[in-house]
Amino acid sequence: MGQEVARLCRAFGAPVLAHDIRSYEDFYRAHGVTAVTLDALLAASDIVTLHVPLDASTRGLIGRPELARLKPTAHLINTARGGIVDETALAEALAGGRLAGAAFDVFSEEPPTNAKLLLQPAFIGTPHIGGGTAEAVLAMGRAAIDGLDDPSREIQFVK
Secondary structure, eight states, X not given: OHHHHHHHHHHTTOOEEEOOSSOOHHHHHHHTEEEOOHHHHHHHOSEEEEOOOOSTTTTTOBOHHHHHHSOTTOEEEEOSOTTSBOHHHHHHXXXXXXXXXXXXXXXXXXXXXXXXXXXXXXXXXXXXXGXXXXXXXXXXXXXXXXXXXXXXXXXXXXX
C-alpha cells in the first residue's frame, strides 16, 4: 500500500520521503523516493501516511513526542491498523492547533468511542471497509476459485 501511495504522489510531482525497517532501495531509486529517519520524515512532511502492521514494534509508534515533531500544518493519515497512533494525544494535538488535520479508518477500539477525537473538526473518521467493495469481493471470489483448481493446495479441516 505504501508503495502505491508513493507512486500516486510522484505522479503529481510531490516529493516522497519514506521510513521503513526494510530496505527498498531499488523501488526508491526507480520512483524518486528519499529514505529518511522517522524523525526527519515527521519534521519535513506535509502529509504522513502510515502503512505498517500492528505488532510490538509499531504499537504506539506515533505518540505525543512524534506528533510534536509534525508541522502544525501537517496532516496524518492512518489506514494501516488501530493502535499505531495514540488517539488521545492526537485529539489533544488537533484541539490545540498543533496539527492541521487527521484522517483514520482504523481505531484502537472499533467501533471508535473516543469522542474527543471523533468530534474534532479537523478529524475525519471512516469505517475500515475497503474489503467490502464490489471489486474486493470479486477479487476474493476469483482467488478462491483459482485455489480450487490448484492441485498442490491441501485442504485442511479444523474441528
